[in-house]
Amino acid sequence: xxxxxxxxxxxxxxxEKKAMKFLDLWTIVSKxxxxxxxxxxxxxAQFYSDLSIDGRFASLPGNTWDLRKRQSSAHTIVDxxxxxxxxxxxxxxxxxxxxxxxxxxxxxxxxxxxxxDEDE
Numbered sequence: 001x002x003x004x005x006x007x008x009x010x011x012x013x014x015x016e017k018k019a020m021k022f023l024d025l026w027t028i029v030s031k032x033x034x035x036x037x038x039x040x041x042x043x044x045a046q047f048y049s050d051l052s053i054d055g056r057f058a059s060l061p062g063n064t065w066d067l068r069k070r071q072s073s074a075h076t077i078v079d080x081x082x083x084x085x086x087x088x089x090x091x092x093x094x095x096x097x098x099x100x101x102x103x104x105x106x107x108x109x110x111x112x113x114x115x116x117d118e119d120e
Contacts, residue, residue: 005029005043006050009057010067019066022048 003011008029013020026047030040051057051065058068 002033005033005047006054008032009047009051009065013057013065013067019060019064019070022051022063022065025065 009025012025012028026044029047035043056068058066058071060066
């Protein structure tokens with residue numbers, strides 16, 4: 001049975017016994033999978049996503065990857081204070097917008113008892 005890209009990456013990093021640059025790792029995985037250049041281009045993003053999601057791998061500085069079990073937690077913890085949760089393009093849309101928020105008023109006529117409709 002043919003192994004998945006992520007399983008091959010795990011085997012390669014285990015065999016190499018050291019961290020590897022992403023493109024070096026991808027070149028080996030792509031070759032072992034038998035990808036054509038076009039298939040390699042089509043699959044590289046999926047491979048990167050798989051590495052990022054799979055907890056067995058650790059992303060290190062310089063776009064280098066290793067097995068998490070070989071890394072201290074200091075190398076693998078991401079400082080989330082520097083991550084922005086707002087999309088800058090969304091903020092740009094509102095810059096210079098001087099419109100005021102208009103409160104929604106509660107219309108008492110719409111609060112009729114739903115049982116009135118059932119009695120008819």
